[in-house]
Amino acid sequence: MQINTDIESTYAWVRLAASFTLLTIGGSAMYLVVVVMPAIELEFAATRAQASLPYSMIMLGWAAGTFFMGRLFDRFGIHIPIVIGIAGFGSGFMLSGYAPNLWLFAAAHGLLIGLLGTSSLFAPLLADVTHWFDRRRGMAIAIVASGQYVAGAIWPQAVQAMIADIGWRETYISVGVFCVVTMLPLSFVLRRRILVTTHANAAAAAEADRPPMSLGLSATRIQVLLCIAGLGCCIAMAMPQVHLVSMCIGLGYGPARGAQMLALMLACGVVSRLSFGVIMDRIGGLKTLLLASCLQCVALFFFLPVEGLVSLYLVAAMFGLFQGGLVPCYALVVREYFKPSEAGARIGLLITATLVGMALGGWLSGAIFDLTRSYQVAFLHGIAWNFVNIAIVAFLLWRRETVFRLQRAVA
Numbered sequence: 001m002q003i004n005t006d007i008e009s010t011y012a013w014v015r016l017a018a019s020f021t022l023l024t025i026g027g028s029a030m031y032l033v034v035v036v037m038p039a040i041e042l043e044f045a046a047t048r049a050q051a052s053l054p055y056s057m058i059m060l061g062w063a064a065g066t067f068f069m070g071r072l073f074d075r076f077g078i079h080i081p082i083v084i085g086i087a088g089f090g091s092g093f094m095l096s097g098y099a100p101n102l103w104l105f106a107a108a109h110g111l112l113i114g115l116l117g118t119s120s121l122f123a124p125l126l127a128d129v130t131h132w133f134d135r136r137r138g139m140a141i142a143i144v145a146s147g148q149y150v151a152g153a154i155w156p157q158a159v160q161a162m163i164a165d166i167g168w169r170e171t172y173i174s175v176g177v178f179c180v181v182t183m184l185p186l187s188f189v190l191r192r193r194i195l196v197t198t199h200a201n202a203a204a205a206a207e208a209d210r211p212p213m214s215l216g217l218s219a220t221r222i223q224v225l226l227c228i229a230g231l232g233c234c235i236a237m238a239m240p241q242v243h244l245v246s247m248c249i250g251l252g253y254g255p256a257r258g259a260q261m262l263a264l265m266l267a268c269g270v271v272s273r274l275s276f277g278v279i280m281d282r283i284g285g286l287k288t289l290l291l292a293s294c295l296q297c298v299a300l301f302f303f304l305p306v307e308g309l310v311s312l313y314l315v316a317a318m319f320g321l322f323q324g325g326l327v328p329c330y331a332l333v334v335r336e337y338f339k340p341s342e343a344g345a346r347i348g349l350l351i352t353a354t355l356v357g358m359a360l361g362g363w364l365s366g367a368i369f370d371l372t373r374s375y376q377v378a379f380l381h382g383i384a385w386n387f388v389n390i391a392i393v394a395f396l397l398w399r400r401e402t403v404f405r406l407q408r409a410v411a
Contacts (some may be wrong), residue, residue: 008333012132016140018189019125020147025182026121027151028175029113033160035159038255039168044397050368054109055242059359066123070348071395081120082187086180088116093176097169124333127344135240138332142277145328152266158261215337218405220338225392227353228260230330232388234354238361239382240319247375253309268320276325276392285332295322297386303379327354
């Protein structure tokens with residue numbers, strides 16, 4: 001077993017900045033397809049559910065590739081997954097720009113942008129940063145993860161302006177070129193492997209690789225419960241993130257207003273992720289996860305009665321502030337209750353579950369809208385899944401407190 005001897009060094013912070021920037025650039029994929037959804041409906045004469053398919057394909061491709069990218073990271077480090085991802089982004093955006101029909105457009109999003117591109121970034125970068133930070137691990141995870149939301153604050157309005165100026169196809173091609181040109185140099189910043197020392201014997205190695213905390217449950221059972229919780233959390237989360245622009249169009253406010261609201265939501269998500277990073281370092285991953293899950297539920301309820309323009313801006317900002325820290329919490333929980341040597345694969349598997357939730361949430365919300373011609377039932381559907389997440393996290397927290405009391409009684 002090997003351990004990091006370069007924790008929280010100057011180079012660790014340089015890696016953190018590079019990781020944040022890579023996620024900000026690579027995050028373009030999620031928000032480009034959301035903003036272009038109304039144009040896709042017109043171009044390919046698609047229903048709302050069909051136009052949601054490319055987004056869902058990104059999420060499913062991302063989910064399918066994340067576990068394997070995590071295993072690749074555990075074995076070879078971060079550089080190889082990142083280079084694979086850059087190739088996926090470049091080819092996927094190019095093919096999407098030239099796609100003659102919705103099905104090829106969706107396939108490019110799933111197989112290239114999702115399976116190869118986005119899967120190489122989020123979980124591997126989060127897993128990587130956990131090895132370079134200890135005392136500030138929660139904040140480091142939050143900073144890297146906030147790159148995804150900074151992308152959400154920047155890309156929707158930039159893409160909306162590009163689509164209006166040069167069309168959606170040329171926008172896709174331009175973004176693909178930009179990703180390759182900017183991300184490839186950044187990947188070499190992360191090429192260096194962790195500086196390590198070797199333990200003197202197997203017993204010391206096993207001790208260093210023990211989970212820091214215990215829930216009194218098997219690792220498999222904890223993983224399954226966390227995956228179900230992440231699934232429910234992100235089915236709920238997907239509704240506003242995927243359909244906010246289309247919702248604004250349906251209410252008569254236009255795509256530009258929708259893009260502004262999405263950017264506002266995700267800008268507030270950056271504040272949320274950084275704030276929850278501080279909270280995680282103080283109270284731990286599980287308590288922070290329960291807090292954020294309850295706050296997301298509150299924000300979803302506020303969407304139900306809202307139709308006015310100002311009210312939508314306010315609720316979009318509230319949703320961003322309340323739910324932005326959720327996914328980074330799951331990454332910290334993995335580092336708290338699983339072996340450090342399994343971080344990449346474990347975080348990858350959990351992120352896979354959250355991405356399946358985002359994919360299902362985006363598609364199901366569109367399907368529910370097609371059936372009811374309203375987003376009210378879609379929001380209630382998301383709230384129900386959010387309660388599943390809250391129940392599981394509350395149970396795990398109860399288990400932790402029970403184990404802690406027993407250990408203290410024995411001592």
